[in-house]
Amino acid sequence: MSVTRLAVVGNGMVGHHFLQQLVDQGDIHQYAITVFSEESLLAYDRVQLTKYMQSGSAEALSLASLEQYKSWGIEVKAGVAIETLDTQAQMITASDGTQLEYDKLVLATGSYPFVPPVPGHDGAACHVYRTIPDLEGIKVAASNARSGVVIGGGLLGLEAAKALVDLGLDTHVVEFADRLMIQQLDAEGGELLGSKIRDLGVKVHTQKNTQAIVPLEHGGVQLQFADGELLETDVVVFSAGIRPRDQLARQAQLDVGERGGIVINDQCQTSQPNVYAIGECALWQQRIFGLVAPGYQMAKTVAAHINGLEGSFLGADMSTKLKLLGVDVASIGDAQGNTPGAKTYRLFDEYHGHYHKLVVDETGEFLLGAILVGDAERYTELLQIYQNRMSLPEHPEMLLLSVDDEAGGGFAMELPASASICSCHNVSKGDVVRAVQGGCCNVAEVKGQTCAATGCGGCMPALTKVVQDSLLELGVEVSNDLCEHFAYTRQELYDLVRVEELKSYNEVLERHGQGLGCEICKPALASILASCWNDYVLANDHVAQQDSNDRYLANIQKDGSYSVVPRVPAGEITPRQLIVLGQVAEDFSLYCKITGGQRVDLLGARQDQLPAIWQQLIEAGFETGHAYGKSVRTVKSCVGSTWCRFGVGDSVKLAIDIENRYKGVRSPHKLKFAVSGCTRECAEAQSKDIGVIATDKGWNLYVCGNGGMRPRHADLLATDLDQQTLITYIDRLLMFYIKTADRLQRTSTWFEQLDGGLDYLRQVVIDDKLAIGAQLEQQMQALVDAYQCEWKTTLEDPHAVTRFQSFVNSPATDASIVMVNERDQVRPATANERIELVSASI
Amino acid sequence: MSVQQWVQVCDQQQLLANAGVTALIGEQQVAVFYVPANDQVFAVDNLDPVTGAQVMARGLIGSQGEQMYVASPLLKQRYCLHTGQGLDDDAQRLNNWPVRLNDGMVEVALEAASA
Ligand code: SRM
Ligand SMILES: Cc1cc2nc3c(=O)[nH]c(=O)nc-3n(C[C@H](O)[C@H](O)[C@H](O)COP(=O)(O)OP(=O)(O)OC[C@H]3O[C@@H](n4cnc5c(N)ncnc54)[C@H](O)[C@@H]3O)c2cc1C
Ligand code: SF4
Numbered sequence: 043m044s045v046t047r048l049a050v051v052g053n054g055m056v057g058h059h060f061l062q063q064l065v066d067q068g069d070i071h072q073y074a075i076t077v078f079s080e081e082s083l084l085a086y087d088r089v090q091l092t093k094y095m096q097s098g099s100a101e102a103l104s105l106a107s108l109e110q111y112k113s114w115g116i117e118v119k120a121g122v123a124i125e126t127l128d129t130q131a132q133m134i135t136a137s138d139g140t141q142l143e144y145d146k147l148v149l150a151t152g153s154y155p156f157v158p159p160v161p162g163h164d165g166a167a168c169h170v171y172r173t174i175p176d177l178e179g180i181k182v183a184a185s186n187a188r189s190g191v192v193i194g195g196g197l198l199g200l201e202a203a204k205a206l207v208d209l210g211l212d213t214h215v216v217e218f219a220d221r222l223m224i225q226q227l228d229a230e231g232g233e234l235l236g237s238k239i240r241d242l243g244v245k246v247h248t249q250k251n252t253q254a255i256v257p258l259e260h261g262g263v264q265l266q267f268a269d270g271e272l273l274e275t276d277v278v279v280f281s282a283g284i285r286p287r288d289q290l291a292r293q294a295q296l297d298v299g300e301r302g303g304i305v306i307n308d309q310c311q312t313s314q315p316n317v318y319a320i321g322e323c324a325l326w327q328q329r330i331f332g333l334v335a336p337g338y339q340m341a342k343t344v345a346a347h348i349n350g351l352e353g354s355f356l357g358a359d360m361s362t363k364l365k366l367l368g369v370d371v372a373s374i375g376d377a378q379g380n381t382p383g384a385k386t387y388r389l390f391d392e393y394h395g396h397y398h399k400l401v402v403d404e405t406g407e408f409l410l411g412a413i414l415v416g417d418a419e420r421y422t423e424l425l426q427i428y429q430n431r432m433s434l435p436e437h438p439e440m441l442l443l444s445v446d447d448e449a450g451g452g453f454a455m456e457l458p459a460s461a462s463i464c465s466c467h468n469v470s471k472g473d474v475v476r477a478v479q480g481g482c483c484n485v486a487e488v489k490g491q492t493c494a495a496t497g498c499g500g501c502m503p504a505l506t507k508v509v510q511d512s513l514l515e516l517g518v519e520v521s522n523d524l525c526e527h528f529a530y531t532r533q534e535l536y537d538l539v540r541v542e543e544l545k546s547y548n549e550v551l552e553r554h555g556q557g558l559g560c561e562i563c564k565p566a567l568a569s570i571l572a573s574c575w576n577d578y579v580l581a582n583d584h585v586a587q588q589d590s591n592d593r594y595l596a597n598i599q600k601d602g603s604y605s606v607v608p609r610v611p612a613g614e615i616t617p618r619q620l621i622v623l624g625q626v627a628e629d630f631s632l633y634c635k636i637t638g639g640q641r642v643d644l645l646g647a648r649q650d651q652l653p654a655i656w657q658q659l660i661e662a663g664f665e666t667g668h669a670y671g672k673s674v675r676t677v678k679s680c681v682g683s684t685w686c687r688f689g690v691g692d693s694v695k696l697a698i699d700i701e702n703r704y705k706g707v708r709s710p711h712k713l714k715f716a717v718s719g720c721t722r723e724c725a726e727a728q729s730k731d732i733g734v735i736a737t738d739k740g741w742n743l744y745v746c747g748n749g750g751m752r753p754r755h756a757d758l759l760a761t762d763l764d765q766q767t768l769i770t771y772i773d774r775l776l777m778f779y780i781k782t783a784d785r786l787q788r789t790s791t792w793f794e795q796l797d798g799g800l801d802y803l804r805q806v807v808i809d810d811k812l813a814i815g816a817q818l819e820q821q822m823q824a825l826v827d828a829y830q831c832e833w834k835t836t837l838e839d840p841h842a843v844t845r846f847q848s849f850v851n852s853p854a855t856d857a858s859i860v861m862v863n864e865r866d867q868v869r870p871a872t873a874n875e876r877i878e879l880v881s882a883s884i
Numbered sequence: 885m886s887v888q889q890w891v892q893v894c895d896q897q898q899l900l901a902n903a904g905v906t907a908l909i910g911e912q913q914v915a916v917f918y919v920p921a922n923d924q925v926f927a928v929d930n931l932d933p934v935t936g937a938q939v940m941a942r943g944l945i946g947s948q949g950e951q952m953y954v955a956s957p958l959l960k961q962r963y964c965l966h967t968g969q970g971l972d973d974d975a976q977r978l979n980n981w982p983v984r985l986n987d988g989m990v991e992v993a994l995e996a997a998s999a
């Protein structure tokens with residue numbers, strides 16, 4: 043059998059998803075596939091495009107890679123457009139002259155931004171917003187601009203406005219209609235959204251028909267509107283709708299719609315059955331779908347059809363939930379109430395700035411559509427009711443009220459198995475339940491297996507609910523209790539400790555717990571107590587609950603010896619200190635290694651040697667490095683502006699200040715910081731819990747990054763801060779984390795589980811929405827003020843020092859720790875070596 | 885046959901409430917744990933059977949239902965304090981010895997192998 047030659051034109055989100063579907067559905071190697079991508083970048087996440095403005099990282103958005111395609115046996119031509127299609131010869135011709143014959147062809151050419159042909163629309167100040175190069179262009183233009191205008195107040199226009207705000211421009215939105223988001227919202231909803239966005243400082247101009255864009259002499263342009271008004275600005279971004287890219291189809295005389303779009307049937311075939319069209323270029327029953335989820339469904343349909351499997355595209359739901367400039371907006375189904383006989387329920391809460399509307403059918407039994415502005419917590423629930431045609435409750439008006447935080451899915455278990463949970467990846471409730479039955483034990487595992495919630499993320503609450511309910515059905519109890527000794531979560535215990543001012547583990551156990559405790563609750567409470575009161579961790583009340591490393595203020599090694607890591611703030615160390623470290627290591631025969639955290643690890647100390655070692659270190663001015671604690675480890679730093687020719691900020695100085703401020707603070711897990719002197723980022727700040735990068739205007743603050751087993755790029759929380767504001771934000775963020783995270787949860791996982799994500803974190807840390815900022819700062823200051831070097835305190839307490847003796851009843855030292863030499867240093871003897879050495883010594 | 889011989893180890897004051905200390909009895913390292921709630925003492929082998937390191941006295945103790953245990957400070961396997969039986973791995977166990985508080989002193993009976 044000859045191999046089917048398959049050509050794919052366009053490597054956008056949908057084109058890529060199609061290839062992924064072929065892989066998922068079966069043996070992709072039965073096809074000889076060639077992909078043409080006009081953009082030089084392979085598929086990336088256009089939905090998240092605006093993130094590029096902050097991260098500047100194309101990689102973070104990337105969906106496909108050459109290596110991956112290669113492993114799938116796919117040939118990729120990047121930066122090459124197809125210019126002609128000959129359906130008779132079954133041949134396409136590319137911009138580089140390549141000609142290729144195909145057996146089957148998939149058009150996934152997407153759409154282009156529509157630019158109204160007003161005079162001046164093609165001037166240098168004018169941009170569109172669709173590709174990474176578009177954004178690069180806007181970024182460059184914004185770098186010496188003051189203000190920017192977005193023409194078009196639809197969904198994409200507001201995305202673009204967000205980007206301009208992030209770029210620091212005085213931002214305007216110009217809309218032809220009398221309100222924003224005319225496609226999705228009604229008059230009240232659009233009005234409310236407009237006023238909320240105005241409150242954020244974005245100027246919204248409605249009923250403005252742009253007639254000309256005139257370049258000004260001193261740079262910039264003047265927008266002239268039909269009503270005679272004028273607006274001057276430096277940057278213009280058009281977002282006046284999209285148009286399907288159907289040129290190839292037109293040229294090849296495939297059927298296209300009157301207003302554009304390649305006509306397809308339910309199998310996504312064009313008028314030539316071996317040519318398919320999918321995504322935003324396709325027209326199905328007179329409709330173009332400008333969202334990614336319907337495109338993905340088309341991709342799946344075509345993959346199935348080519349593989350000889352069943353499947354049809356039967357339209358898709360255009361419901362959306364978005365956060366536009368920080369405002370929640372959602373629209374479901376027939377939001378405008380166009381269905382004959384439709385009736386509405388509405389709630390306009392001017393006080394909180396919420397607008398909720400339900401559109402129900404004549405009988406009042408079924409939901410036809412909904413609009414939510416200002417608070418979209420009910421979105422998932424309403425969407426499920428709508429999509430699954432569930433009967434409305436007796437009093438549908440109750441659904442107008444806001445719900446408390448536990449968003450989504452009171453209905454989850456009543457949903458039929460076919461109910462869609464994740465529309466981005468078309469995952470049904472049945473798929474989720476099967477994943478749980480198949481052994482997935484938590485949301486993360488179900489995500490990994492089904493891809494649910496890995497697209498826009500909007501389905502997370504519903505997914506969580508279904509997973510939890512399914513676990514319960516299987517008899518797996520999902521308890522958030524810390525352990526069998528405390529029927530509380532970590533956060534509840536933290537609050538109890540604070541509010542009741544509990545000072546010791548035993549007090550907490552007596553009041554709120556039972557049994558003897560265990561290796562989970564003891565260190566967890568020891569950490570909470572330290573985070574609240576910062577007492578000396580080896581005080582009599584605390585010593586027995588410390589995890590083994592904290593109990594000896596050192597890290598235990600595989601043979602029972604310990605490592606010693608003195609603090610070296612920012613990695614800056616004097617020659618004298620280096621000599622002392624070397625001297626101590628020689629005196630006690632310790633193995634030396636430079637750590638990954640810019641300091642020196644001295645390994646192989648016996649428990650009984652630790653006090654003497656620290657005596658010498660403290661005399662030379664060292665402090666404990668807390669390498670053993672769930673607490674601040676290091677603040678890594680580059681050399682910064684003092685030495686480096688590129689540096690724009692004194693990263694070493696800031697790193698030292700930060701390290702000295704937060705050293706000793708105990709938290710749910712360890713905390714790592716870094717400061718880089720410029721965007722070259724030699725200190726790798728974006729992989730840290732707290733990362734700071736110097737800019738020419740101050741400091742950019744990145745948060746919740748992680749290296750380690752599951753690396754995560756940090757998110758940019760705020761830009762161009764002065765040092766004092768920077769410290770305020772870090773204080774608040776860390777205390778908020780300490781207060782609300784689970785035990786042993788790094789900031790990265792904490793952040794990922796935080797409802798509301800980065801925007802919410804900004805509201806708490808920057809806008810102080812919860813009005814706890816001052817309290818968090820004051821709690822942090824109390825910890826900072828209570829700092830002590832635990833080793834110094836220990837050495838001053840003879841009773842504490844005796845606990846380091848090897849044996850209660852003998853001054854002997856522990857003979858089980860045996861070292862051998864290797865590469866001029868010591869290392870623990872292996873079991874066999876030890877036997878030999880010990881028998882030789884007898 | 886074996887005989888029980890109580891060896892005085894240390895003063896009760898030297899024990900650490902709800903935690904362990906290490907005693908050296910001859911060549912044998914013994915981990916001694918003290919639970920003040922019901923004035924109980926336990927003596928088990930200090931040797932962690934999984935890693936071969938002498939560390940058990942530095943482990944955290946805890947309870948699971950009525951059962952009291954110690955968790956290795958290295959890789960956290962748990963052993964019953966009464967019997968030394970491994971709770972996470974049936975095949976592992978710690979040696980354990982009779983121990984008592986006698987007039988403010990801690991006494992352990994290492995089995996003296998009879999000649
Ligand atoms: C010494 C060092 C390796 C080295 O020789 O360079 C090291 C050694 C240990 N690391 Fe690490 N980590 C060291 C840098 C790192 C780094 C790099 C960094 O900080 O820039 C990472 C990745 C960055 C990160 O954490 O985000 C790292 C990720 C881990 C992890 C995984 C954490 C995660 O969230 O995935 C663990 C396990 C854990 O903490 O649960 C770990 C745990 C450990 C422990 C504490 C394991 C243990 O409990 O015994 C090691 C004992 C250290 C000791 O005895 O002194 N170590 N470890 C580094 C000490 C840095 C310092 O000066 O304090
Ligand atoms: C800023 C922004 C925000 C968005 N937000 C959302 C959202 O929140 N939710 C949502 O569902 N959707 C959103 N969308 C829409 C979503 O991105 C699109 O629906 C989706 O990308 C469509 O995928 P596609 O593959 O059909 O088209 P595209 O992703 O545009 O890909 C088409 C590709 O084909 C290439 N191409 C075209 N012609 C040729 C040719 N002749 N030869 C070779 N290559 C060619 C193009 O260069 C392009 O790379 C957003 C879009 C933007 C721009
Ligand atoms: S991050 Fe910038 S300032 Fe720091 S060392 Fe690297 S290049 Fe120099």
Ligand code: FES
Nearest residue numbers: 464466497498499
């Ligand atoms: S609905 Fe978008 S990720 Fe699930």
